[in-house]
Amino acid sequence: MASIDSRIISNVFIAFFAFVSQFAVANTLIEFDTPYIVAEEKDGKINGYYGLTLPGVESIRPPVSCRFFFTSASKPEHSSQLTVQTFSTDSTYKNRDPAEDLPGELVIAGERWTIQMERLPDGCLTAAGGGFQKGSAVPNSVEKRTPIVGLLVIRGKSNFFDYKNGGFSKRNGFLVRGDVVVALDKRNDFYFVKFLNDTSGRTSTGWVKISDTVTPFPE
Numbered sequence: 001m002a003s004i005d006s007r008i009i010s011n012v013f014i015a016f017f018a019f020v021s022q023f024a025v026a027n028t029l030i031e032f033d034t035p036y037i038v039a040e041e042k043d044g045k046i047n048g049y050y051g052l053t054l055p056g057v058e059s060i061r062p063p064v065s066c067r068f069f070f071t072s073a074s075k076p077e078h079s080s081q082l083t084v085q086t087f088s089t090d091s092t093y094k095n096r097d098p099a100e101d102l103p104g105e106l107v108i109a110g111e112r113w114t115i116q117m118e119r120l121p122d123g124c125l126t127a128a129g130g131g132f133q134k135g136s137a138v139p140n141s142v143e144k145r146t147p148i149v150g151l152l153v154i155r156g157k158s159n160f161f162d163y164k165n166g167g168f169s170k171r172n173g174f175l176v177r178g179d180v181v182v183a184l185d186k187r188n189d190f191y192f193v194k195f196l197n198d199t200s201g202r203t204s205t206g207w208v209k210i211s212d213t214v215t216p217f218p219e
Contacts, residue, residue: 064126149183160206
């Protein structure tokens with residue numbers, strides 16, 4: 001039987017895992033100077049999420065919240081202005097009510113991204129709004145780009161798990177339906193996710209079951 005050079009086997013395995021990894025982490029997370037807006041570059045498109053909830057102020061205003069998803073058409077090469085579609089965070093794009101969609105624009109000027117709309121989603125003209133009104137929209141500066149699995153939403157109550165000694169064990173803490181997470185890594189049937197609570201501003205990380213997540217964007 002002919003012998004096989006161990007170096008060839010090693011190179012084959014390296015190439016295989018590199019091939020697999022490009023599918024596990026194939027998108028790019030874009031983070032800005034405000035933590036309440038995130039975007040992903042995926043398959044030539046831009047998807048994103050904005051969410052901020054502020055507590056009520058006695059004798060001044062009740063609690064206010066501005067939350068929406070946005071998605072672009074395929075990104076034209078060298079274009080600095082993209083048409084985007086915003087939709088409710090109450091459901092995924094597939095199951096949304098199209099009558100509630102609102103059009104907008106994403107203007108990219110170097111590392112400054114501005115989302116602007118003529119009409120804003122409910123709650124986004126309040127103090128929780130991120131400055132999206134066309135004519136006075138506020139730009140957001142890109143601070144970081146990171147390879148990720150994707151931006152996902154939690155389908156229902158989902159427990160956090162820790163990965164120890166080759167296995168997953170349930171820990172304290174859980175996410176609930178509608179929570180938006182960044183999936184940073186994949187192992188077996190779990191995603192390692194990061195979650196920003198848009199009310200408290202606290203960030204949580206941990207492993208959750210892949211079956212507990214779904215993409216909210218067009219596929």
